[in-house]
Amino acid sequence: MTANIGPSFRTGFRLRHAVALLVCLCVILMLAGYFSVSAGQRASLEALKSQGRALTETLISSAQMVIESDNAITQLAIDKLIDIEDGFNFASGLKSDTMLESWRQALGADKISLIVNRKVKSSSATRVNFLENASIESWLDSLQINPDDEIIYDFRTFGTERYMWGYFPASDTSGLFAAIDWKYGQYGNQNLSLYYLLNQVGQETGIEYIMLQNPDGIVFASKKVASMPRLSDDPFLVGSMQSDTTRSRLITFQDREVLETVRTFKSSEFQGLFRVGLSLYGYRQIARGVKRQVWLAVLALIIIGMLAFGIITGFQNVELLKSGLEKAHVISQSLLDSIPGPVIAIDSRMRITDINAAAKVHLGLPSVVTANINYIKLFPDDPFQFEQVLKSQRSASFEKAKDHRQFFITTNPLISSDGVSIGAIAIAQDITESRRLESEAESRRRLSELGALAASMAHEIRNPLNAIGLTIQRMKNEIKPAGSEAEYQKFIDGLRSEIKRLNEIIEKFLAVARSARPPLTQVNIGGLIQNVVELFHSQAQAQKAKLTYDAPIDLIVDGDKAALTQALVNVVKNSLEAVGPDGEISISATEANGKVNISVKDNGSGIADTNLAQKPFYTTKKDGTGLGLATTSKIIADHGGELVIDSTIGKGTRVDLILPRRKA
Secondary structure, three states, X not given: OOOOOOOOHHHHHHHHHHHHHHHHHHHHHHHHHHHHHHHHHHHHHHHHHHHHHHHXXXXXXXXXXXXXXXXXXXXXXXXXXXXXXXXXXXXXXXXXXXXXXXXXXXXXXXXXXXXXXXXXXXXXXXXXXXXXXXXXXXXXXXXXXXXXXOOEEEEEEEOOEEEEXXXXXXXXXXXXXXXXXXXXXXXXXXXXXXXXXXXXXXXXXXXXXXXXXXXXXXXXXXXXXXXXXXXXXXXXXXHHHOOOOOEEEEEEEOOEEEEEEEEEEEOOOOEEEXXXXXXXXXXXXXXXXXXXXXXXXXXHHHHHHHHHHHHOOOOOHHHHHHHHHHHHHHHHHHHHHXXXXXXXXXXXXXXXXXXXXXXXXXXXXXXXXXXXXXXXXXXXXXXXXXXXXXXXXXXXXXXXXXXOEEEEEEEEEEEOOOOOEEEEEEEEEEXXXXXXXXXXXXXXXXXXXXXXXXXXXXXXXXXXXXXXXXXXXXXXXXXXXXXXXXXXXXXXXXXXXXXXXHHHHHHHHHHHHOOOOOOOEEEEHHXXXXXXXXXXXXXXXXXXXXXXXXXXOOOEEEEOHHHHHHHHHHHHHHHHHHOOOOOEEEEEEEEEOOEEEEEEEEOOOOOOXXXXXXXXXXXXXXXXOOOHHHHHHHHHHHOOOEEEEXXXXXXXXXXXXXXXXXXX
């Protein structure tokens, strides 16, 4: 005996399992660290974006306040000039240069001119050649002058000086022009200017630049900005110009990574985009510190996890194996239960290893039947021929009937990879419907052949019958019997009766073979059944049979009333002939799933072969034609229905005439 000193399968499996779990844990921890770092960076960046948005919106609010304040100061200064100008006498100014000089000093203007018909008539200035008359007249020509206006003004810049050009209309054709060195508001005090505000804020730590830019270029910017691309060259900035929200992005500014926030700015004096660039240096420093701490924590957790897996042995393998086995069994059972036909598998000792739900239903087994039950105890007659298959190790295929259902059974041996028999499996397929369809197809084929034969046979048989009828008529009228007149008359009547019977057989034969679609009308099934019952009422009483019916009055089908009546008459007639004294016949009509079922049940002698009974000329009666049920089957089929016969010898017969219900 050789000792096995190598690692067992169980131990090897546990080691592999532990290694896999360790790898998974490391991956999970690394992913957790990665996502934690990423989440922290995203959160920090989002916070920085929020700060940038807040700063941008604050700067815009401050800029608007500066501009509004400057506008208010400017308006006050303009109003003061208007008040001063209101005290001037324009007529005296035209006559005296001294008066014009005093007006200039009163207004604090660098130059003042009297205007007539948009032309300079006289002027007074602080210095010679200051502001050519042609420039003044050109500016006046560009104006739309309304004499009701108190002042029309514009601001002009010459070098570093900013001047207010104002025109005070005196009439439709004359007025006073003044050019004033403007020292009010932000132009008089640099600390009040928007440029000063932006430069002061732009020098704060963490701010790379602040600027106001429009499609023409940079309106003003902090000192750190030398140049910037045009707005039209940057799709992000073009989109921001069309947006009313503050937007952010990461860009490179002077080889440094910057978070830029932008927002549209609109005022009476300036329009464009406010762009604020925030340094990402501090953000990157914080992010690197957080990343280092997170990865150190992840490394510590991995080491702890490895130590834990090294100490704790894998007792969970058995549970995992049990769970996998149970799952495989559930899947296997689900697959078996999904098969519509019965399936049974046994092992080599005839114990059931697998059985599906269909087998339990069709074989009448309780739902709690489990594996390892002896097959022979449940099925002593071995309906699946397992014993034969296990002995011969050959497959067997056969048909078997149970509970009026026909099954095609295939039983195959189960052979292991080394050629050893480990059991067998049987699969049963319900072929009842296919057999019925085959039977219907065969019946229709026979009727089709019968139709071709019927046309010629009716002609060939009726011609001799007509000749025989004429001969019998002549015999009755022309031949005098040598014997008794009564016997001769009885002979003639017998011949006529047989001829009539042959004609009736031919009519039934043609009715079975005829394939024309019947004319359809609305047929009340309740009324039809009542009429047929009344027709056979006397015959049932005469043979002491009980004939009853139960049919609602609202069942309507589309059909040929005469043909359907004939079909039901044939079935009821057969039932009356099958039951003896004290026999019972019941007729009922029900509706389900869009179909009407007329059911005729009796407790008569029964039918040995229900399929054969529907074929033409099959009969067990001495004087029967064998065309009754064949005719009924043909009529029901022509109406798109189905004739179903269920019969047991000695117990009775049930015939179902199934028709499609009339559509609403």
